[in-house]
Amino acid sequence: MFKPDLTRAEVTPEWMWNRRKVLGAMAASGTGLFATPALSWQEVAEGLEPNTFEQITSYNNFYEFGTGKDEPLENAQDMVTSPWTLVVDGLVDNPGEYELSDLIGDIPTEERIYRFRCVEAWSMVIPWNGFELNKLLAKVGVQDGARYVKFETAVIPEVMEAVQYPILDWPYTEGLRMDEAMHPLTMMATGLYGKALPNQNGAPMRLVVPWKYGFKSIKTIRRISLVEEEPLNTWQDLAPQEYGFFANVNPEVDHPRWSQASERLIGGGLFARRQDTLMFNGYADQVASLYEGMDLTVNY
Numbered sequence: 171m172f173k174p175d176l177t178r179a180e181v182t183p184e185w186m187w188n189r190r191k192v193l194g195a196m197a198a199s200g201t202g203l204f205a206t207p208a209l210s211w212q213e214v215a216e217g218l219e220p221n222t223f224e225q226i227t228s229y230n231n232f233y234e235f236g237t238g239k240d241e242p243l244e245n246a247q248d249m250v251t252s253p254w255t256l257v258v259d260g261l262v263d264n265p266g267e268y269e270l271s272d273l274i275g276d277i278p279t280e281e282r283i284y285r286f287r288c289v290e291a292w293s294m295v296i297p298w299n300g301f302e303l304n305k306l307l308a309k310v311g312v313q314d315g316a317r318y319v320k321f322e323t324a325v326i327p328e329v330m331e332a333v334q335y336p337i338l339d340w341p342y343t344e345g346l347r348m349d350e351a352m353h354p355l356t357m358m359a360t361g362l363y364g365k366a367l368p369n370q371n372g373a374p375m376r377l378v379v380p381w382k383y384g385f386k387s388i389k390t391i392r393r394i395s396l397v398e399e400e401p402l403n404t405w406q407d408l409a410p411q412e413y414g415f416f417a418n419v420n421p422e423v424d425h426p427r428w429s430q431a432s433e434r435l436i437g438g439g440l441f442a443r444r445q446d447t448l449m450f451n452g453y454a455d456q457v458a459s460l461y462e463g464m465d466l467t468v469n470y
């Protein structure tokens with residue numbers, strides 16, 4: 171329908187606005203992020219058309235607010251995320267209960283377009299704002315014995331109605347091996363599309379590990395612990411034969427109840443586009459070396 175008073179922002183699809191910003195940032199920095207010849211995230215992102223803000227913020231998994239995809243948008247809005255206490259403990263030089271902004275406020279954020287592949291065989295392309303997790307870890311000082319990073323989501327029964335039911339073993343827990351946590355692709359996201367992270371997407375801060383299934387991307391992080399032993403993650407705890415610690419996107423290792431060889435891109439409408447799932451979700455050039463010598467059918 172003709173609208174005579176459209177603003178420029180209204181007629182510019184969000185992904186085009188975004189692409190311009192990314193290309194601008196690339197030109198300004200001159201070089202890629204990586205010293206190796208591996209493709210940078212920008213090169214991987216080239217040609218990817220991000221999902222709309224509306225799609226990314228209305229089709230969510232955040233079981234603390236209900237198991238329906240539309241429930242987090244509906245139920246998460248009353249969560250207060252500022253001020254926010256982040257507990258950092260375990261094998262770190264500077265453990266403590268931080269006010270989040272005191273800890274991360276001076277870390278510059280950047281925008282990255284990443285593929286996002288859910289274990290349920292759907293995917294999106296998401297323009298995140300945030301910073302590399304290794305920058306936060308450098309601030310708290312990782313000690314020698316630390317081999318894994320364990321993350322926990324806040325449990326706030328006043329607003330998270332579902333935590334009174336034993337749907338999952340709360341708090342939602344995730345973990346990364348130290349080299350995965352330090353990898354430059356691994357991000358702490360604090361926003362998307364240049365806006366503050368909506369509650370349903372994990373405000374005030376969530377993990378994003380683009381080569382792993384989406385459940386590794388733990389939301390609304392309350393606690394980060396540096397530990398010696400591999401932590402059990404929530405889904406692995408619930409069904410170890412279906413979900414492993416690594417959860418690397420792998421089209422060759424099917425979930426026991428469905429194929430992982432292809433995925434449905436959210437937003438495809440009636441004729442939903444199905445596309446082949448890529449090894450490590452398309453990030454193999456950057457991350458395959460982390461798993462050299464490992465049998466990925468055993469370490470799924």
Ligand code: MTE
Pocket residue numbers: 226229230231232233234287288289323342370371372383384385386387388389390
């Ligand atoms: N984090 C918490 N705390 N609770 C959850 O239920 N779901 C995970 C992950 N992080 C989940 C979570 C799953 S299964 C997916 S696919 C992603 O969040 C979804 O992230 P999105 O809603 O931003 O797309």
